[in-house]
Amino acid sequence: MQKTALLALLAVAVLLSACSDRVKDTHPQQLVSKRQALFKQFTQALEPMGLVARDRQDYMKSDFMASALALQELATQPWAYFTADGNYPPTRAKPEVWSQAGEFKQAQDSFLVNVNKLVDVSGSADLPAIRASVEAVEKSCKSCHDQFRSDRQ
Template identity: 60%
Template sequence: MNTLTKIALSLSASLVLVACGQNLKDTHPDQLLTKRLAIFKKFTKAFEPLGLVARDRQPYVKADFVAQALVLQELSMQPWEYFSKEGNYPPTRAKLEVWTQPDAFKSEQLAFKSKVDALVQVSASADMTAIKDSVEAVQKSCKSCHDKFRNDTASKR
């Protein structure tokens, strides 16, 4: 194997490792990144069943739907405290704008909370049009915040 081939293979292996770098350890003493990611995972776990109902993939069962909406509501304001200035360290996917545009970031949080609260309000109604619209509004709120404040790849700071 010639030197150029070895370099190419080494570079390829490095790129694979960088691509897999999403699993880097949180080495911060307060584990702020780990704490907020754990809450976001709970968001997903609470929201997925609601989305399945809204997309007609699962039946609407009032008690279950309301319970999941309430769990999401309880979680809706929890992760934000872990976005303190001390929480800006690798391997965060948060953009620098989280810290340089705190008012805009807070506005996205409040919009999300408002959409989740509205979802809770319609969750027991059995009005599938209102429920679907509300689930979609929550999804759009998540996407809006991600578009503005989250990198698609691991931070390169």
């Protein structure tokens, strides 16, 4: 009986995934998928630091520093996938990424500066400075999203 129920659940999951309206990345180099995967890793690295900054999680120096260093390592990686042929569905990037390349580069540079500052204070146990740095990184992300990312999927 359990085997039948498991098979039924598996069949439902397969059918639901087939009905998904999510556009697949069919580009040979899968530029959009690669950059989206990196941005998900950004979120995974930044979320625990945000919890500390909002007093929802205790500051643990080694964990916080590891998250900051992970974000720093990732911070330079997705930009290489915003190539001239990287503007295709399922991208959420606005055309301004390409038409305002200078401003997009400035947004990247601002993000990198903020991430580096976060790494610098990550092991300090100076919670006000840590909070300010986390907030600066988050604002940098939001600013770039507001200008260069569409809500469409």
